[in-house]
Amino acid sequence: xxxxxxxxxxxxxxxxxxxxxxxxxxxxxxxxxxxxxxxxxxxxxxxxxxxxxxxxxxxxxxxxxxxxxxxxxxxxxxxxxxxxxxxxxxxxxxxxxxxxxxxxxxxxxxxxxxxxxxxxxxxxxxxxxxxxxxxxxxxxxxxxxxxxxxxxxxxxxxxxxxxxxxxxxxxxxxxxxxxxxxxxxxxxxxxxxxxxxxxxxxxxxxxxxxxxxxxxxxxxxxxxxxxxxxxxxxxxxxxxxxxxxxxxxxxxxxxxxxxxxxxxxxxxxxxxxxxxxxxxxxxxxxxxxxxxxxxxxxxxxxxxxxxxxxxxxxxxxxxxxxxxxxxxxxxxxxxxxxxxxxxxxxxxxxxxxxxxxxxxxxxxxxxxxxxxxxxxxxxxxxxxxxxxxxxxxxxxxxxxxxxxxxxxxxxxxxxxxxxxxxxxxxxxxxxxxxxxxxxxxxxxxxxxxxxxxxxxxxxxxxxxxxxxxxxxxxxxxxxxxxxxxxxxxxxxxxxxxxxxxxxxxxxxxxxxxxxxxxxxxxxxxxxxxxxxxxxxxxxxxxxxxxxxxxxxxxxxxxxxxxxxxxxxxxxxxxxxxxxxxxxxxxxxxxxxxxxxxxxxxxxxxxxxxxxxxxxxxxxxxxxxxxxxxxxxxxxxxxxxxxxxxxxxxxxxxxxxxxxxxxxxxxxxxxxxxxxxxxxxxxxxxxxxxxxxxxxxxxxxxxxxxxxx
Numbered sequence: 041x042x043x044x045x046x047x048x049x050x051x052x053x054x055x056x057x058x059x060x061x062x063x064x065x066x067x068x069x070x071x072x073x074x075x076x077x078x079x080x081x082x083x084x085x086x087x088x089x090x091x092x093x094x095x096x097x098x099x100x101x102x103x104x105x106x107x108x109x110x111x112x113x114x115x116x117x118x119x120x121x122x123x124x125x126x127x128x129x130x131x132x133x134x135x136x137x138x139x140x141x142x143x144x145x146x147x148x149x150x151x152x153x154x155x156x157x158x159x160x161x162x163x164x165x166x167x168x169x170x171x172x173x174x175x176x177x178x179x180x181x182x183x184x185x186x187x188x189x190x191x192x193x194x195x196x197x198x199x200x201x202x203x204x205x206x207x208x209x210x211x212x213x214x215x216x217x218x219x220x221x222x223x224x225x226x227x228x229x230x231x232x233x234x235x236x237x238x239x240x241x242x243x244x245x246x247x248x249x250x251x252x253x254x255x256x257x258x259x260x261x262x263x264x265x266x267x268x269x270x271x272x273x274x275x276x277x278x279x280x281x282x283x284x285x286x287x288x289x290x291x292x293x294x295x296x297x298x299x300x301x302x303x304x305x306x307x308x309x310x311x312x313x314x315x316x317x318x319x320x321x322x323x324x325x326x327x328x329x330x331x332x333x334x335x336x337x338x339x340x341x342x343x344x345x346x347x348x349x350x351x352x353x354x355x356x357x358x359x360x361x362x363x364x365x366x367x368x369x370x371x372x373x374x375x376x377x378x379x380x381x382x383x384x385x386x387x388x389x390x391x392x393x394x395x396x397x398x399x400x401x402x403x404x405x406x407x408x409x410x411x412x413x414x415x416x417x418x419x420x421x422x423x424x425x426x427x428x429x430x431x432x433x434x435x436x437x438x439x440x441x442x443x444x445x446x447x448x449x450x451x452x453x454x455x456x457x458x459x460x461x462x463x464x465x466x467x468x469x470x471x472x473x474x475x476x477x478x479x480x481x482x483x484x485x486x487x488x489x490x491x492x493x494x495x496x497x498x499x500x501x502x503x504x505x506x507x508x509x510x511x512x513x514x515x516x517x518x519x520x521x522x523x524x525x526x527x528x529x530x531x532x533x534x535x536x537x538x539x540x541x542x543x544x545x546x547x548x549x550x551x552x553x554x555x556x557x558x559x560x561x562x563x564x565x566x567x568x569x570x571x572x573x574x575x576x577x578x579x580x581x582x583x584x585x586x587x588x589x590x591x592x593x594x595x596x597x598x599x600x601x602x603x604x605x606x607x608x609x610x611x612x613x614x615x616x617x618x619x620x621x622x623x624x625x626x627x628x629x630x631x632x633x634x635x636x637x638x639x640x641x642x643x644x645x646x647x648x649x650x651x652x653x654x655x656x657x658x659x660x661x662x663x664x665x666x667x668x669x670x671x672x673x674x675x676x677x678x679x680x681x682x683x684x685x686x687x688x689x690x691x692x693x694x695x696x697x698x699x700x701x702x703x704x705x706x707x708x709x710x711x712x713x714x715x716x717x718x719x720x721x722x723x724x725x726x727x728x729x730x731x732x733x734x735x736x737x738x739x740x741x742x743x744x745x746x747x748x
Contacts, residue, residue, distance in 0.1 A: 065120055067188070067205040068128075070098040071406070075116050079187075082110035084382065090402055096129040096170045096203035105199045106140060106192035112202075115145060115187035120207045122183045126175040128205040130156070135198035136167025144177050145187035152177050155193060165200060297668070299456055299498050300540040304588035306498070306596070306626055308668065315596060315626035316658060316665035317353035317412070318346065318642060321635060324357040324416040326371075327393040329400065331633060333371035336647040338380050339400065342632065343407040345642065349655050350665045354409050355598070355628045356397070357416035357462065360433055363441040366394045367420075394448065405454050408668055412500065412628070413445055414459035414598075424517070426466030428482050435482060439489045446493040454668075457498040459545060459598060460486055463517040465505035470523035472508070479504050480529060488534045491541060500545040500598060501531060503584070511582045518598070519546040521584045530591055543594045546584040549630075550602025550611040553639060576614050585622055597627040601639050608640075616661045627662060629654075 066073050072089060080087055082104065091103035104112045132138055140156040157163045159175040177185075190202070300307045307313060320342070322330035331337040346354065361367075369391050373380040382399050401411050418425050418433045429435045442458060449455040460483055469477045487499045502518035510522050521544055523529040531542050587595050600615065602608030619627065633641035642651055 064209050065124070065207040067114055067207060068102060068202070069204055069206075070100050072114065075119050076114040076187075077116070078113070079115050080111055080113045082107075082112055084380065086110050087112060090399075091201060094131050094133075094168075094170075094201055096131070098203075101131075101201050101203040102205075103199060103201050104190065106138065106190070106197040108192060108196055111189050111191045113145075113187060113189035118184040118186050120185050122177050122185060123210045124177075124185075125208040125210075126159075126173075126177070126188060126205075127208050128173050129170045129203045130160075130165050130173050131170045131201040131203075132165040132167045133199050133201060134167060137164050138197040138200050139193040140165070140197065140200070141191055141193040142175055143189040143191065144185055145189060146183060146185055151183070151185075156190075170203070297453060297456070297496060299496060301498060301543045301594040302540045302592060304592060304594065306543065306594045308666070312625075313666045314662060314664050315353050315410075315628070316351050316662040317355055317410075317626075317628035318351055318632050319355040319357060319414070319599065319628055319630045320632040321357045321416075323362060323393065323397065324359045325421045327362055327367055327369045327420070328371055328373065328396055329356070331647050332373055332380055332382075333369075335373070335380070337643075339382065339403045343404060343409060345650065346409060347407045349642075349659070351658075352408065352410060352665045352667055353412060353628070354404060355412040355414050355459065356400070357414045358397070359420040359422070360415060360418045360438060360441045361420045361422075362393050363444055364433075364437060366392050369393050369396055398448075401449065401452055401455060405452075409454065410457075410668065411452075411455045412457040412459055413449070413455065414462055414500075415441070416462045424463040424465070425461075426464065426468055427477065428461045428464070428479065428486070435485070439486050442486060442490050443493055446490050446495045446497070450493065450495050455497070457500055457543070458490055459500040459502070462502065462598075463547070464502055465517035468504045470504050470507045470520075471526075471529040480523065480531065484531055484533060487531070487542070488538065491533070491535075491538050497541065498543050499541050500543045500596065502545050502547065502598060512579055515583060516547050516549060519548055519583055521546060521587050522582060524587055525590050540593075542591075543596050544584065544587050544591070545596050545598035547599040548580070548583075548597060548615065549600060549639075550605075550608035552603040552605040552608045553601070553637070576611075577618055580615075580618055585618075594626065595624060597624060599628060599630040601630040603638050604640055612657065616657060619661050625662060625664070629658060 065075070067076055068089070072078055078089070086105040086107055087110075088103045090100045092100060095101045102112070106112075126142070138156075142154045142156055142159070144152040144154070154175050154177065156165065156173060156175075159173040160171055162171070165171065188205075296309075298309050299313075300310075305312055306315065320329050322328055322332070326333060329342075331342075332339070373382045373396070382396060382403075404411055415438070417423070418430050418438075428438050438461070442460070445458070461479075464479050467477050468479045471480045472478045473481075475481065483499075483501045487501070490497065490499065503515075503521040503524070505515050505517055505520055507520055507523040510520065512520075512522070524531075524544060533539055533542070584595055587593070597619070602612060618624075629642070630639060631641050633643045633647060634645040635641070640651065640654060642654060643649065644651070
């Protein structure tokens with residue numbers, strides 16, 4: 041007991057010392073700090089957190105049109121107090137002299153209003169130039185505070201711009217960055233000498249350590265849970281009315297992420313990386329993701345759905361025609377009452393398709409969602425081409441399309457892979473030597489061209505439908521890798537350093553989708569088809585299951601799914617068990633919503649109801665989806681990589697608070713340690729603290745425009 045008391049005293053002393061050395065808390069610097077939540081009432085037409093011009097420092101700034109009651113509001117959970125000073129840079133645009141009031145919040149209460157004129161040296165916002173604003177609120181005593189809000193002080197005001205919003209800790213001199221003009225895709229890699237870009241890799245199960253390729257749960261451990269009901273859910277999504285935009289992470293990470301396909305799996309900076317992904321179709325048919333053009337869903341709701349279910353990647357099908365011609369999008373994205381999340385300048389009819397794709401990829405950064413670009417079809421709204429070219433588009437044009445994409449997205453840290461061509465089938469061959477049909481040789485040529493641009497991408501290569509002397513007589517489109525299992529049939533690229541970028545990516549669908557495959561027995565290992573067809577496990581082993589051990593490369597299931605037919609439910613359970621048993625840790629489900637053929641989606645065809653059983657299935661099959669937290673982090677060593685198994689919520693507490701610079705994070709950890717010592721609970725997991733509210737949305741759900 042005496043040892044515990046001594047330890048308690050020591051921890052309290054450390055906690056008090058920590059409080060004496062509070063650090064600056066960055067609110068916005070190219071991105072909103074994850075510690076803060078954007079609860080602005082201004083819609084996407086009146087606010088953007090990724091404004092490109094003007095910018096004081098870095099790549100982006102905030103644009104805000106204070107139209108009456110619209111607010112620009114950021115909240116946290118008591119992450120600063122009245123001893124801090126609010127500093128930021130403001131630009132009045134072409135007008136200047138905007139009348140703005142800044143409100144300090146204590147939870148949802150407005151406890152202090154500060155005219156922006158009192159924070160400026162010349163008492164007014166200048167036009168077409170930047171001015172430093174410094175606002176003190178020490179007269180609030182030592183109150184714990186939870187948010188700041190900007191709003192018009194007198195009716196509608198012209199557009200203004202904000203940058204480098206920082207809460208300066210007491211006794212710490214502010215760092216005044218040098219104004220610069222940055223290319224939109226170039227990052228400001230260092231905001232000060234003490235800050236460096238450091239991607240943080242995490243996994244999100246409740247395991248004690250990150251599982252290796254050979255240590256995932258066995259089939260028997262998951263058999264019962266996977267065979268639970270897989271019927272669609274009609275539970276409404278509670279977030280259908282939420283349309284606030286998220287923070288966008290800065291583009292500072294691309295040089296620090298080193299992807300490879302080796303040791304039978306995907307590695308990020310030599311650490312195992314597990315993908316839990318989904319496809320969102322639409323660009324390949326009408327130049328915008330399905331549902332976004334019809335205003336059925338916003339980017340916020342789509343990415344919130346993915347994030348809360350621990351999806352870490354989005355596969356975006358596109359067409360070659362879209363890339364080469366960059367056509368005008370015919371849709372108006374979002375409304376005033378239901379904004380899409382696309383900035384106003386890009387959401388109106390007349391915008392280019394690739395500009396919309398830019399914004400979606402940037403938006404995904406705010407949720408740490410990785411992007412795979414999938415060349416789904418050649419002609420927009422066309423049929424699934426059996427080859428990589430047709431009568432309209434040549435292989436040279438296909439190659440040029442991919443080079444265009446690589447050059448455009450080279451510095452977008454979350455674009456990490458190219459799926460060369462989807463649904464290769466029919467007359468396509470593998471290692472036949474016939475240049476007109478040999479997909480193996482064509483994929484080598486196209487892959488070399490992409491990697492020669494210098495991108496740090498993985499290359500997803502699908503299989504074919506048929507190969508010579510195949511063991512299975514029927515295969516899914518793109519799902520036949522029997523040819524790869526021969527030494528002469530493995531992909532060889534022109535440079536040795538390119539070899540570890542190759543990922544083999546089969547497609548697998550249930551029997552209701554592929555009419556050729558019929559379940560002949562309801563037994564999970566039952567035989568299917570006839571002739572050369574084997575039971576499911578044997579069949580998948582022949583198709584792609586042996587590829588990792590033979591080639592050493594990763595296999596990622598690029599598409600899989602089915603309809604709601606009872607035979608697909610049996611199939612879904614069976615393939616789930618197969619993937620777990622054979623350690624296939626990376627998959628992409630098709631698709632976010634039900635498609636035209638009735639394939640089951642994470643959301644129903646009306647974009648309203650989530651399929652909870654399907655989401656639960658995904659949770660079991662990919663039990664440890666990795667997370668890349670690409671953000672600035674104070675560190676003495678450049679490029680350090682942290683691998684741990686904390687969940688997203690735990691990572692927000694441990695890492696997000698630390699990034700914000702608040703001493704609360706360490707103090708809360710100390711409090712938790714004290715609790716452990718006092719209660720003598722061994723192996724207690726430090727997940728949440730009473731001082732850190734990770735459900736800020738619920739706490740501020742009734743936040744309203746400020747009453748002036």
